[in-house]
Amino acid sequence: MSFKTLFFVFVIPFVSVLLAFSLFLCFKCKIKARTKIIGVISDYQVDESRPDNLRHLHDYFKLKNRWIASFTKVCDTKKATFIILPVSPEQVDNFANLVDGIVFAGGQDIDAKYFGQVKHPTTDTDSIKRTEFELSIAKKMIARKKPILGICRGAQILNVANGGDIIQDIPSYIKTDIIHSGEIIEKVRHSINIDKNSLLYKILGKEKIDVNSAHHQAVGKVGDNLKITAKAPDSVNEAIELNNADFFYLGVQWHPEALTTPDDEKILKAFCDAVVNS
Secondary structure (H helix, E strand, O other), X not given: OOHXXXXXXXXXXXXXXXXXXXXXXXXXXXXXXXOEEEEEEOEEEOOOOOOHHHHOXXXXXXXXXXXXXXXXXXXXXXXXXXEEEOOOHHHHHHHHHHOOEEEEOOOOEOOHHHHOOOOOOOOOEOOHHHHHHHHHHHHHHHHHOOOEEEEOXXXXXXXXXXXXXXXXXXXXXXXXXXXXXXXXXXXXXXXXXXXXXXXXXXXXOOOEEEEEOOOOOEEOOOOOOXXXXXXXXXXXXXXXXXXXXXXXXXXXXXXXXXXXXXXXXXXXXXXXXXXXXX
């Protein structure tokens, strides 16, 4: 067999296969290296001073800077980028498909009608539009098994989305000396006890920590397939998780994004890592 024949029969096919395999590996690496997207849901504010027929032109979205700044401080921004998700019910499916993880931020109280109760006099309800948007996207993110972190109101949203309810005013229903509600997050603190059989314990490696506190409501009856994984000494529920979850699902009643302790930082980082590795 001549050299020319050998070249065409063996060498060219071998080089072609090698080149194709190299291109495949390169493409695969680029897919793996894609920057993950984490959505943080904004608040939705209605301008009550406007006439009803003009109000929709002046409503607006807002989100305190710390909800993005804290995460970008803790997380590897080369591997995950954060975007603000506007309250847009028409885009729930698009958003659920777009993001790789989601943060349900704090805010005002959830309207009692969403968990079958009469509104308590102390409640200061948020917009119905935001609540319905969050409940809808929460269910879609669970169905897609994408990492979820709920903070303060966000933890309560996760519970209501699964059929649970809310203690509408802690002082009205629970006799306690613990102050749970404070205007300055870093000033009001109390301890919580953590279930050892939980994601939260896995993240922190502790059965007891101190947390900041800025809420007068809390998770009440636990929703379907959920479990309480941390409580305050007065029995107020402080953390909620999904039973036997095979993806990151955590709701906490305090504000880890305030970064008042190293434990707060660990929670944010664990969430980011879960998204990056999903």
